[in-house]
Amino acid sequence: MLSNHRHLLPAFLATGAFTAIALGQPYTFQRTNSIDLAPFFFGGGTSQFGVNPISVAFDGSTAWVGGYQNAPGVGTVGVVRIGSPLSATPSAAGLTGTGASSAASQFRGFTQLAALNDELYIGYDVNPPEGTTPFIRKINGTTGDQLWQVTNPFFGARPFAMAIDPRGGATNDGTLGVPGLGVMSQDPFVSGGARFTLRLTDGAAVYGPGSVVGQGGAGVFQTAGQTIGFSNRDIAFDDNGNFLLSTGQGHAVATRAGNNSFVQFNVPTPGAGSTGVLRKNENVLNGEGIAGVFIPTRAADPNSGTATLMAVSMRVPSGDTLTYTQQDNTTQAPVSARHVHIRNLHGSLTGNPQAALTGAEDFFTGEYSGQVKDLAVGRDANGNPVLMVLSFSDRRLDIYQVEPTFTAAGGDWDTASNWNLSLIASGATQNARFTGAGGTVTLNSARTTKLLKLGGSGSYTITGNGTLTTQAPDGKGAHIAVLAGNHTVAVPVVAASGTDLRVPAGRTLSLPGGITGSGVSKRDDGLAQAKHVRVSALAVREGTLRISPSINPNDGVSRTADLTIQTDTGGAFLATLDLTNNGLIVTTTPQSAVRDAVLSGRAGGNWTGTGLTSSTAAANSAVTAVGLATAGELGLTTFLGQTVAATDTLVRYTRLGDANLNGTTELGDFSLLASNFNAAGGWSRGDFDFDGQVGLGDFSLLAANFNLTAPADLPRTTVPEPAAVGLLPLVLTALARVRRR
Numbered sequence: 001m002l003s004n005h006r007h008l009l010p011a012f013l014a015t016g017a018f019t020a021i022a023l024g025q026p027y028t029f030q031r032t033n034s035i036d037l038a039p040f041f042f043g044g045g046t047s048q049f050g051v052n053p054i055s056v057a058f059d060g061s062t063a064w065v066g067g068y069q070n071a072p073g074v075g076t077v078g079v080v081r082i083g084s085p086l087s088a089t090p091s092a093a094g095l096t097g098t099g100a101s102s103a104a105s106q107f108r109g110f111t112q113l114a115a116l117n118d119e120l121y122i123g124y125d126v127n128p129p130e131g132t133t134p135f136i137r138k139i140n141g142t143t144g145d146q147l148w149q150v151t152n153p154f155f156g157a158r159p160f161a162m163a164i165d166p167r168g169g170a171t172n173d174g175t176l177g178v179p180g181l182g183v184m185s186q187d188p189f190v191s192g193g194a195r196f197t198l199r200l201t202d203g204a205a206v207y208g209p210g211s212v213v214g215q216g217g218a219g220v221f222q223t224a225g226q227t228i229g230f231s232n233r234d235i236a237f238d239d240n241g242n243f244l245l246s247t248g249q250g251h252a253v254a255t256r257a258g259n260n261s262f263v264q265f266n267v268p269t270p271g272a273g274s275t276g277v278l279r280k281n282e283n284v285l286n287g288e289g290i291a292g293v294f295i296p297t298r299a300a301d302p303n304s305g306t307a308t309l310m311a312v313s314m315r316v317p318s319g320d321t322l323t324y325t326q327q328d329n330t331t332q333a334p335v336s337a338r339h340v341h342i343r344n345l346h347g348s349l350t351g352n353p354q355a356a357l358t359g360a361e362d363f364f365t366g367e368y369s370g371q372v373k374d375l376a377v378g379r380d381a382n383g384n385p386v387l388m389v390l391s392f393s394d395r396r397l398d399i400y401q402v403e404p405t406f407t408a409a410g411g412d413w414d415t416a417s418n419w420n421l422s423l424i425a426s427g428a429t430q431n432a433r434f435t436g437a438g439g440t441v442t443l444n445s446a447r448t449t450k451l452l453k454l455g456g457s458g459s460y461t462i463t464g465n466g467t468l469t470t471q472a473p474d475g476k477g478a479h480i481a482v483l484a485g486n487h488t489v490a491v492p493v494v495a496a497s498g499t500d501l502r503v504p505a506g507r508t509l510s511l512p513g514g515i516t517g518s519g520v521s522k523r524d525d526g527l528a529q530a531k532h533v534r535v536s537a538l539a540v541r542e543g544t545l546r547i548s549p550s551i552n553p554n555d556g557v558s559r560t561a562d563l564t565i566q567t568d569t570g571g572a573f574l575a576t577l578d579l580t581n582n583g584l585i586v587t588t589t590p591q592s593a594v595r596d597a598v599l600s601g602r603a604g605g606n607w608t609g610t611g612l613t614s615s616t617a618a619a620n621s622a623v624t625a626v627g628l629a630t631a632g633e634l635g636l637t638t639f640l641g642q643t644v645a646a647t648d649t650l651v652r653y654t655r656l657g658d659a660n661l662n663g664t665t666e667l668g669d670f671s672l673l674a675s676n677f678n679a680a681g682g683w684s685r686g687d688f689d690f691d692g693q694v695g696l697g698d699f700s701l702l703a704a705n706f707n708l709t710a711p712a713d714l715p716r717t718t719v720p721e722p723a724a725v726g727l728l729p730l731v732l733t734a735l736a737r738v739r740r741r
Contacts, residue, residue: 026353027420030403031361032429033473035090038395040080041067049078049094050109056390057113058376064120066110076101077109085399086380088428088473097144099137112162118142121181123162150203161232167241167259168197170206177259180206184232238294239305246289251312253345290315291375299383311342311387313373338368340389362451363479369393403431410439425449428471434460443491455483463490471496482507495520495535501528532558539564546578554641556582563589565597565611573600573611581616583640583652591630591649598626599690614653623705625656629684634660654710656688657702665705673702
């Protein structure tokens with residue numbers, strides 16, 4: 001049901017063993033962006049672009065997505081243009097020109113797109129007499145205006161597979177060897193289907209040796225009795241013009257022998273140049289090839305354009321289990337038909353570091369929910385391969401690029417030779433992967449990453465005079481993720497986008513440089529600890545976020561507008577924010593919600609609960625606590641070096657009895673308690689035991705700590721000054737009188 005286009009892709013080695021990347025270093029793909037197409041393609045038949053996206057083309061600078069009509073009756077399908085798809089800020093808009101849309105009956109649409117130099121080629125799939133004549137159309141890729149159109153019967157009723165062929169076309173004077181538009185029909189034609197080439201300038205047929213290649217064999221491709229099916233679903237070409245076909249049962253490859261000739265690929269006795277086609281590539285026992293592409297080689301590699309890898313999308317009749325049989329009849333373990341599979345050209349996984357793309361990479365979205373996908377490829381500005389995956393059911397376009405991976409055993413972040421393929425991580429679409437043996441990495445510049453991956457067999461420490469910014473593409477979140485081990489990011493972290501700190505159970509992420517900026521969310525059940533967190537929104541979803549103990553309280557104070565600590569449906573707190581010996585300013589979340597979190601963390605006075613707590617108070621629970629008040633209640637405009645407003649909630653680890661949260665119990669705290677004695681409580685009014693009332697119990701706590709400063713870790717043994725001791729009998733007498741009133 002879905003096939004392809006294809007920009008100029010790479011090829012493959014005609015003979016010999018296959019490695020992950022031809023003549024180069026292996027790499028893995030990161031998902032640099034996920035573009036939501038639901039605003040253009042939606043149900044009910046009301047969208048001018050179609051119900052679902054079904055085809056994608058990419059010419060290196062622009063991507064286009066074609067629509068499919070699933071609703072009953074006749075609707076409209078169109079094309080969405082995506083500008084700068086490899087940037088952090090891609091732009092998507094529907095084309096409105098004369099050739100960018102068409103009426104479409106149910107289960108038909110723009111099933112094929114191909115692009116070259118901002119010109120777009122559209123294949124409309126239909127079986128007459130459904131009401132619309134099938135066509136292949138060329139339009140301006142920016143305006144959508146039609147440039148030419150050819151119709152049935154030239155290419156059969158269903159131009160179901162289409163791609164740019166870099167060597168199969170012709171100039172107007174008939175010279176072969178220039179780019180053309182390769183087309184493969186699905187319906188029986190020339191013994192079961194045919195490969196055509198159309199001239200790009202006017203759509204005229206290109207003739208020459210091998211310009212029309214039939215399937216033969218009663219509608220099936222086969223070599224030595226191995227069948228890959230009859231239904232042509234997709235074709236692709238690499239930079240050298242080699243040919244990949246996806247059919248109703250698998251995939252097959254032909255090696256270019258001339259401008260318009262092919263030979264069988266990787267068989268003992270290749271066929272004659274113009275005869276033909278294909279050897280079996282993969283035999284997918286219970287599925288059909290929906291889409292297939294050659295993965296481009298790196299432009300910097302020797303013999304660039306000769307690739308060893310392909311990416312394929314498959315569909316199975318029921319369920320999601322897919323079984324592969326490669327060329328040597330070796331059967332691979334069942335895999336998911338929802339994934340995009342990366343294979344060597346004979347179907348094997350040998351030397352391939354990444355077997356599949358699930359759609360859940362890099363935490364943008366969940367896994368692909370449907371089987372039908374279209375694929376497009378090209379190269380980025382560095383000459384490295386790009387793979388685009390269009391999901392029919394999920395209505396999204398995912399962009400995959402080479403993942404920057406630090407391969408040295410420590411060293412300078414800014415040294416290219418320390419990174420695989422010399423690709424230094426920097427940018428809002430780039431990961432920074434550290435998964436080797438560990439070591440110290442020096443960062444003396446300002447670098448940006450959307451996902452810092454920390455794992456491997458050892459621990460990494462990122463230190464230096466630089467700054468690490470976490471930033472993701474528009475509408476996406478950034479991440480610092482611990483995959484294994486315990487790691488330290490000692491440089492300051494700036495969250496330019498909302499950033500998740502992902503630390504699994506039993507692991508630790510340390511951020512002694514602190515984190516500032518946009519929202520931060522602690523994920524997973526491990527421990528993240530930071531010098532301070534000063535952000536617009538702070539959420540602790542799982543596990544523990546700990547503010548490291550500080551010597552100077554102004555260094556350790558954290559600040560957020562919104563504070564969320566995860567609760568269950570009954571309101572019980574499930575995660576922990578541990579202030580240790582520090583303070584916190586909350587500017588937007590109501591004080592009542594902050595107090596609920598503090599009461600949960602207090603755990604009856606032991607400070608061992610979930611919610612908002614202090615492990616330092618837990619070690620000193622007889623004399624310390626976490627107090628809270630609004631700045632207005634205390635008459636403060638600054639708190640621990642931070643400017644505050646009257647409505648801001650101030651939270652601090654301190655001595656029991658420190659009503660004004662200045663870190664020391666003194667006469668000012670007594671005055672606050674005395675003026676509210678026997679009245680409703682609140683920490684700033686003297687309710688230090690959180691029972692809702694100011695009474696003798698609270699005074700006893702204040703008296704026991706009078707004239708003492710909150711300890712950093714353990715309680716100090718300082719004895720109250722004699723003058724303060726002399727005041728205590730008078731205070732007790734005064735309070736007793738108040739109590740008798």
